[in-house]
Amino acid sequence: MGLDYQVDDYACEGCGVCEAICPVGAIFTKPVLAGELMLYSDNTVFSTAQLRMGSGNSGMLVTEVKKQMRSAVFTDFELAIIDGSPGIGCPVIASISGVDMVLIVAEPSVSGISDMERIIKTVEKFQTRIAICINKYDTNIENTDKIESFCQKLNLPFAGRIPFDPDAVNSINKGQSIVDMDCEAGRATKDIFDKTIKILFHEKLG
Missing domain, CATH: 3.40.50.300 (P-loop containing nucleotide triphosphate hydrolases)
Known part of the structure; x- marks a missing residue:
């Protein structure tokens, strides 16, 4: 009798590791709207995102926020500050990558x-x-x-x-x-x- 495995949508951080290592290709990821990217650009650039209620932060979301920040800067900038999450999970790894x-x-x-x-x-x-x-x-x-x-x-x-x-x-x-x-x-x-x-x-x- 086979086991019925399910993914907890609220616990999943969307990193994609399970899909990458599954030996039989039984797992796949699909895009889910978790929130909205927001960008404020004037003399300085502020890149952020607003999550939908019940949605959790993820490393992929942090990466997209950082990409959005870079895309808004047309010249070299001296300082960029990234506010990281507590802990050592995927969002934190994405925050400290490349700093x-x-x-x-x-x-x-x-x-x-x-x-x-x-x-x-x-x-x-x-x-x-x-x-x-x-x-x-x-x-x-x-x-x-x-x-x-x-x-x-x-x-x-x-x-x-x-x-x-x-x-x-x-x-x-x-x-x-x-x-x-x-x-x-x-x-x-x-x-x-x-x-x-x-x-x-x-x-x-x-």
Whole structure:
């Protein structure tokens, strides 16, 4: 009696590996409308996508967003920032593919430290430079110290700390970025950006 195998449409990330390795060609992929690509282009370019309700992100979608960004740029550009997903799944792999450096945002929890170590190992396989910063560092100072010690041990550049800040929630509720507000988290984020740029362009941290 044969088994009835089914694919979970919501769990599938659309990477196509199953189709590529199936020895009898029993699996095939087909296009599914998961959302809509969006592009904003002026003095700067912002490429993104809006998923349909219930649809999940995928590495292929991230790749299309990156392709769209490149197609909108007609001259060489100095800096492109890609906002990657948490974890080490297909969307993350697609995000870090071809980049010059990855800024890992760690949180001072047991799971946060574990996730940080996993993404470091993943990025190292790409032979890509790494920098680390800590979000909500003051929620667990002991783990924050562990992360900084870990960075020193592996000789990884440390870009800074962002404190837990209730004003960050207020800015989100207003549809603003925290860097648009005069708040502690916003100032820390600006400082981390400056240090990250220095690391990226081989300047010493000051």
